């Protein structure tokens with residue numbers, strides 16, 4: 001099912017025209033209402049009249065997370081504070097959080113794009129959806145919440161944590177949909193297995209998982225463990241929150257709501273646009289938002305875009321799975337390593353649980369690279385020689401995928417800390433020194 005056929009299935013030429021008009025309006029808005037944007041555009045010698053079509057977007061300056069921090073909390077608003085009806089902030093592990101303000105119109109856009117997501121997952125009026133993303137300043141909970149209400153479904157505003165109650169209500173209220181991070185879904189799946197409640201007492205059919213990178217291998221794992229279809233939902237606070245993009249029944253790329261958020265892929269080193277289809281850093285311009293529009297915001301997320309029409313009928317551009325954030329990339333002994341690569345190897349080995357933790361350190365000027373991974377109950381009690389063989393096999397697979405041989409530590413089932421929100425899978429001790 002498609003929530004907004006006009007927008008989601010528009011032919012590409014009309015879409016580009018519409019994007020051009022909306023970009024021009026947004027540029028006018030920020031130029032006249034937001035001092036930092038005006039200054040930046042003047043420095044670059046661009047004025048709103050230079051933006052005649054969407055192709056002119058490359059003339060505009062970039063914005064970055066740093067700008068949001070520099071103008072903390074409200075310096076990038078393009079409306080008076082009296083028009084702002086909601087604030088959210090991203091967790092930001094260091095220093096000041098990133099704050100965004102929404103007008104009523106912005107909340108309506110958020111509900112609209114969220115409704116497109118949950119409709120694409122096959123959910124509707126008749127469905128109960130448990131929202132187990134955290135509620136609060138984090139956009140996950142309230143974002144998914146608004147989306148479910150907009151499609152007319154029944155939302156259980158569960159938030160994260162309190163696993164026993166999660167499972168009880170999921171069963172008692174007949175939740176068909178579950179919205180949470182993929183790592184928390186995995187945690188819930190294990191807890192459901194251990195709960196003595198049989199699988200057929202649950203009505204769960206669909207997962208809306210996102211807020212952190214996850215792999216195809218993790219999808220298979222979650223679909224098998226929970227007996228559901230697991231769909232991607234993508235978003236970021238700066239742009240609006242979850243709902244910037246979503247998968248459809250084809251599970252073949254994440255459709256972006258490009259009539260609201262215009263995507264580009266640039267070379268992260270030079271800032272130059274990449275040729276269509278190539279991998280690079282994802283950049284978004286919001287072209288309808290009022291409160292805090294962002295022009296050419298550098299997400300740091302690495303991916304590529306697919307412009308062909310999807311088999312589901314939507315023409316909206318699709319994004320391939322996010323490899324990771326450029327700032328999550330580890331450089332170990334000079335080799336670029338993404339946690340998602342480690343995850344895909346771990347998920348393909350049947351003796352392992354998809355729970356892992358990476359520890360990187362520097363000892364005597366040499367990088368150390370350790371991966372702790374849980375072995376399934378039935379194998380952990382195995383003979384020593386079989387465990388040693390398993391270890392060798394993992395090192396060998398990792399070596400061929402990432403080009404490095406980590407020190408693999410096989411650990412007991414359930415010994416790696418579980419996450420109820422975004423997973424923390426890396427401890428890079430080098431950053432501390």
Ligand code: ADP
Nearest residue numbers: 090091092210211212213233234235236237322
């Ligand atoms: P924070 O920056 O504090 O983590 P956000 O919730 O705004 O707060 O995080 C947005 C980021 O989360 C995205 O830029 C991306 O890196 C990641 N993310 C969100 N959804 C997905 C997804 N479906 N797949 C991969 N990464 C995702």
Ligand code: ZN
Nearest residue numbers: 248250310312
């Ligand atoms: Zn599709």
